[in-house]
Amino acid sequence: MTTNSQNSAISTHWPAPAKLNLFLHITGQRADGYHELQTLFQFIDRCDYLDFLPTENSSIKIHSELSKVVAEKDNLILKAAKSLQEYANYDGGAEIWLQKNLPMGGGLGGGSSDAATTLIALNKLWKLDLPLEKLAEIGLKLGADVPVFINGFSAFAEGVGEQLLPVEPTEYYYLVIVPDVHVSTQAIFQDPHLPRDTPKLELTTLMQKSWTNDCQKLVAEKHPQVANALSWLVEYAPSRMTGTGACVFGEFKQQQTALDALAQLPDSMQGFVAKGLNQSPLVSRLSQS
Numbered sequence: 001m002t003t004n005s006q007n008s009a010i011s012t013h014w015p016a017p018a019k020l021n022l023f024l025h026i027t028g029q030r031a032d033g034y035h036e037l038q039t040l041f042q043f044i045d046r047c048d049y050l051d052f053l054p055t056e057n058s059s060i061k062i063h064s065e066l067s068k069v070v071a072e073k074d075n076l077i078l079k080a081a082k083s084l085q086e087y088a089n090y091d092g093g094a095e096i097w098l099q100k101n102l103p104m105g106g107g108l109g110g111g112s113s114d115a116a117t118t119l120i121a122l123n124k125l126w127k128l129d130l131p132l133e134k135l136a137e138i139g140l141k142l143g144a145d146v147p148v149f150i151n152g153f154s155a156f157a158e159g160v161g162e163q164l165l166p167v168e169p170t171e172y173y174y175l176v177i178v179p180d181v182h183v184s185t186q187a188i189f190q191d192p193h194l195p196r197d198t199p200k201l202e203l204t205t206l207m208q209k210s211w212t213n214d215c216q217k218l219v220a221e222k223h224p225q226v227a228n229a230l231s232w233l234v235e236y237a238p239s240r241m242t243g244t245g246a247c248v249f250g251e252f253k254q255q256q257t258a259l260d261a262l263a264q265l266p267d268s269m270q271g272f273v274a275k276g277l278n279q280s281p282l283v284s285r286l287s288q289s
Contacts, residue, residue, distance in 0.1 A: 009053075010052065010053045011051065011052045011054075011121065011289065012051045013049055013051065013285070014049065014050045014051070014052065014117050014120075015047040015048075015049055015280075015281040015285055016047055016048040016049070016050060016110070016113040016116065016117040016149070016282070017043045017044060017045065017046065017047045017113055017149075017277070017280050017281055018043070018046045018047065018102050018108035018109060018110060018113065018274070019041050019042065019043055019044070019108060019113070019145070019148065019149070020041070020042050020043075020044060020108070020174065020242045020276070021040065021041060021107070021213060021242045021243050022039075022040040022042055022211055023038075023039060023206065023211035023212060023213065023240075024039045024212075024213040024242075024243065025037065025038040025039065025198040025200075025201075025206075025212075025214050026194065026196050026197075026198055026214045026215070027196075027197070027200045029196050030160075034144075034160045035160065035189055035196065036158070036159065036160070037157065037158065037159070037160065037161055038156070038157070038158055038198075038201070038206065039156075039157050040154075040156050040157075040206070041145075041148045041154055041155050041156075041157060042154045042171075042276050042277070042278065043154065043277040043278070043279075043280045043281075044108075044176070044274035044275060044276055044277060045274050045275045045277055045281065046101065046102065046108075046176070046272060046274045047101060047102070047113075047281060048098060048100055048101050048102050048113065048114055049098075049099040049101070050077070050097065050098055050099070050114065050118065050121065051096070051097040052094055052096055052097075052122065052125055053094060053095040053096075054092055054093075054094050054125050054126060055092060055093045055094055055095060056092060057092070057093055058085070058090075058091055058092065059093045060078055060081045060082060060085070060093050060094055061093075061095045061096065062075065062078055062097075063095065063096070063097045063098070064077075064098035064100060065100065070104075076111045076112065076114055076115040076142055076143065077098060077114050077115060077118050079115065080114075080115040080116075080118040080119050080122075080138075080139070080142055080146075081094060081096065081118050081122055083119075083138050083141065083142065084118075084122055084126075084128070084130075084135075084138060085122075087134075087138055088126070088128045088130070090128065092126060094122060094125070096118065098114065103246075103247065104182060105181075105182030105183050105184065105185075106183075106243075106245070106246055106247040107183065107241065107242040107243030107244055107245045107246060107247050108243070108247055109145045109149065109243065112139075112142070112143045112144075112145035112146045113145075115139060115142050115143065116135075116139055116146050116147075116150045116282070117149070117282055119138060119139055119146075119150060120135065120150060121286075121289075123135060124286065125289075132151060135150050136150045136151060136162075140162050144160045144162060147161070147164060148161070148164055149282070151164055152279060152280040152283040153166045153278060153279055153280070153283075154167055154168060154169060154278040155167060156203050156206075165203065167203070167207075167278075169276070169278070171275065171276040171277060171278060172251040172252060172276050173251070173252045173254065173255045173257075173273060173275055173276070174249045174250065174258065174273065174274050174275075175233065175236070175250045175258045175261050175262055175271055175272075176242075176247055176248070176249045176271055176272055176273075176274060177229040177232075177233055177247065177248050177249070177265070177269055177270070177271040178246070178247050178269075178271060178272075179223065179225035179226050179228075179229050179246040179247070179248070179269070180225055180270070181223045181225045181226065182246070183222075183223060183244055183245040183246045184244075185243070185244045188215055188218060188219060188244040188245070189244070191218060193218055194214070194215065195214045198214055211240065212240065213240050213242070213243075215241065215243070215245065216240060216241040216245075219244060219245040219246070220241075223245065223246060225246065226241065226246050226248065228269075229246075229269060230248050232265075232266065233249075233250045233261075234250070236250055236252075236261040236264075237250030237252050237258075237261065238250060238251055239251075251276075255273065255275070258273045259273055
């Protein structure tokens with residue numbers, strides 16, 4: 001059993017960045033129901049932030065407004081902390097504070113990123129010294145997007161999203177629009193009209209093609225808010241949806257151009273400008289601790 005050494009200081013400002021799927025192709029469905037993907041992940045500098053206080057007792061406590069809308073059994077931060085605790089047979093616990101900036105159900109990976117940051121931070125603060133590969137293995141059981149956040153670098157992903165190859169796409173500025181709708185990933189992947197037969201291609205080929213999202217047409221048909229955001233944004237920049245939605249993004253070479261477009265955003269829409277990052281800010285934060 002690992003012994004807990006009390007650290008009375010709160011370890012603050014651990015970032016949990018958002019991600020964009022620069023493209024997302026669904027290439028098949030496995031017998032177990034999971035979908036085979038080819039996708040390109042890139043981080044952006046919009047983050048949730050978490051603070052951690054290691055404790056002598058084994059309880060995991062989360063302080064967040066999120067607890068009012070997410071049941072404890074569905075809280076990925078709690079699941080991540082308990083999964084790590086159980087794997088390491090660790091007898092201490094933690095108090096965790098979440099500053100939630102990323103929208104839920106937006107396709108930005110906020111919940112998965114929160115879980116990844118929890119695994120990375122507590123592995124450090126509990127002095128478990130587990131390798132990233134083991135943390136990614138634990139994280140994959142929580143969600144297919146968790147491993148990319150743990151690895152901390154932009155990646156081409158295959159399988160269900162767990163087979164990762166580091167890549168360095170251009171770090172554009174993005175105008176991200178957040179439609180006022182929660183899109184259920186599960187509902188989209190269960191929909192019979194979702195395309196599941198996009199041909200698998202080599203990465204070199206994919207990087208040269210025009211990038212698309214196989215979920216976009218279905219989600220736009222189901223949710224007019226997404227369709228409206230796409231039709232507005234494409235007037236300013238190449239635009240598409242991230243993940244299973246609802247957020248859509250347009251890419252800009254210059255930050256000011258993106259900010260100028262944001263200034264034109266209709267009052268009925270919400271959005272922000274963010275910078276693409278091929279290295280997660282979590283990597284830098286870990287090196288400081």
